[in-house]
Amino acid sequence: MHHHFIDRYAREDSVIHRLDARTKLLTAIVFSAYVVSIPRYEIAPLVPLVIIPFTWITLGKIPWPFVGKHILICSPFILTLAVFNPLFDHSLQHIVLFGSRYTVPGGFLIAINLLVKYLLGITCLIALSSTTRFDHLLLAMKKFRVPRILILQMYFLYRYLFELIEQGHEILRARQARDVGHLTVARRIRSSSGMVGVLFIRSYESALKVFQAMEARLYDGHLRTVEQLQFTRPDLIAFIFTAGFLFFCYLSNT
């Protein structure tokens, strides 16, 4: 079975794909930090920031329906958070829209602020993961001195997540194949807990086998990689452009 959940477009070729993973990772971090730093009642400063993920996705040739689908997948959680804000924050805030001054509830502004921040953040994340191979991303994290154990965990999560999902599907299918319509909710819940247990045991056994395979090939606790990253002139240009744009946005808001 072939899986393309996370990295479907990461191996394509474009000007963005060719950038060093460190440039993209650093850009995403700086961009996200800037987005998060915008005060909660402010919306206007967030609008021009759309340019960065929009440029990234357009130049990276990532289809917009793919981006939209992934935004929707993650949105229920954030929508729930946003919807409750007007109920808790009853303060009144003044905003200026098209030259006119309005008074609106603070909770409403926070909800919109949250949604826009979410859209910017998730779009940036989709752009990053769709234009950067996961192994290059981890290599970039290694260069940024992210703790080794965290990188190792992410390596294995990426590698075995698909196997785990597949095993989960198999177990679920095995139950469905024997479900002739008499499975009550209580028995369904009970069998689900058994399924989770089986999945856990299989994962544990697989982890032991993987470790044996690593030891058999002289693993000593250091994960060595062949691929090296290269920081070139386009990386410098991309980073200066992004940093310059964000700095310009910051100056405009102060």
Added chain:
Amino acid sequence: MNQSAIIAQNVSFAYTDGTAALNGVDFTIHAGEKIALVGPNGAGKSTLLLALSGFVDFKGQIEIAGLQLNRANIKRIRRQMGIVFQNPDHQLFMPTVEEDVAFGPMNMGLSADEITFTVAATLEQTGTSQLAHKSAHHLSFGEKRRVAIATVLSMQPQILIMDEPSSNLDPRARRNLINLLKSMPQTLLIAGHDMEMLLEICPSTFLIDSGKIVAQGPTEKLFSDKAMMESHGLEVPGILKSRSLTVASL
């Protein structure tokens, strides 16, 4: 006589619940030999392979490539002997095929140029060069199997042990695997139930049951012994049955 590749003397192992998996295993494999290890389920085949790789604390003596198998020698032995596990997904843990094949050589401390050369040569040998930049989860089962072998071959071991290498392979992938294994100069110990494949690759066979080597000898002779095979939960391979029928009709 050839130099001994593997010598096992009175090797025993019991699981923590007391179940004896190996019960005084004795054998010698000479360098360059290709040996099949057959036996019913639960006979101890996989446990024996794990013992030979130093993954279980056995009793007895094992000597590999002239080195006693113990903690002090284990790293040196693993440079000489590779193990291919039954499930290739356990063997392929790096983000790309190339990284996986390079994993062993990098841990051996080879230089960058040597690694590049070795990886390219191994991928070529196993017919997987076109997969170099793919992730393991994008490969078919047959491709995974060949890459799993490549990950071990890249360490240039003298000895290779394999656990059911042909399981779950379609006929074409199985044929490719047989051709690959036949072409390899290494000492091979292959555990499995694919009798016809083993007959084709391995001139000699060890039959293991209840944790003991109960018979050993030329593969064709041993596999033709219907009484022996059936008494240990095995069957005479179809190809040998048809051969004996042809001889009888002549």
